[in-house]
Amino acid sequence: MRFTLGDKAHEPFMTLDDILDRFYPLPDASKQAIRDLVKDVRYPKGHILLTADKVERYIYFISKGMVRAYADTPNGQVTFWFGAEGDVALTMNSYIAGQTSYEDIELLEDCNLYRIDIKKLKQLYQQDIHLANWGRKFTERELVRTEERLIAMQFKTAEERYTDLINKNPDLLLRVQLGHIASYLGISQVSLSRIRAARR
Template sequence: MKLEDILRSIYDLRDASLNKLIERISPARFPKGHRLFNTGKIETDLYFISKGMARAFLNTEAHEITFWFGKEGDTVLSYNSYIHNKPGYETIELLEDSELYRLKTVDLMELYNEDIHISNWGRKLAEYELVKTEERLISRQFKTAIERYKELIERQPELIQRVQLGYIASYLGVSQVTLSRIRAEIK
């Protein structure tokens, strides 16, 4: 996905502001399995996915819990680092060989201070991410596992082909055996 398309999908920036933002962004490529962010570290970059998939997860004593998937067009950032300049709680791992666009958080904060249009773009980015987070929380709290799986198929069908079932099961809050039963029941 082209950088300009990703940025404009968040908020339709004026050309001058868009160019200022693009000047601060650089391409990056990483292999499958690369960890963009690590738990307990202050992350100084944010990324936009041009090609590839990522997942965010937390480690517990018993296992990993996947709570987010990102694909082409999505923004990857550690909220605690971005907002508070504190260590993040998540690990973000690439699930495929990926092409990304990297932006230094310090550069973005500087642009927010210089350009109201970029500042508005950042506000829209935060708003979109908040709504997506809220939708995941509501789904997890108020829907059954079958409803969550059907919603996943409806909203993000590509995940079924591109992501290991164990990660999907974790994301849905069920065991892999339960996910297999749900899949068999739906077919």
């Protein structure tokens, strides 16, 4: 999922079942099919989990830790998504189109992840209608969130977007450095400093 942190962000970790149940109720047989495909993996802070220029084979459910997605641009990196416990980390075009994508995913903390093979997951989408609808629901939730953020970018000031962000995700300030937050808000770090100074 692209940007949640809401519900269970403060939990120390989430189980695979916790994560699967967030999007859509699945019968146990479908959950078991996922469990059979999943492998537990761990990587340290700073690890690049997925890269833009590769067709990535896996997506990752985040059990514990914080990550960011960023696009490389002529003007530097643009962070456009944070993922925490319960979210799904993936490079969009690899997942959706089997092509290279526009973003890298970097771990901002040591992470425990559930790794799953995209091709095998898609085979399940073709075989199991519950999982096909689970996959639909997952994307739908991301789409609503992304569209809401896009609209906010079109008419809210940077200060409003900052306030909204930390109100919805108070722990973000404790877990993510301000440079990444500024980028996520679409402003320079200097601008974010000014906004924060004005709030004191």
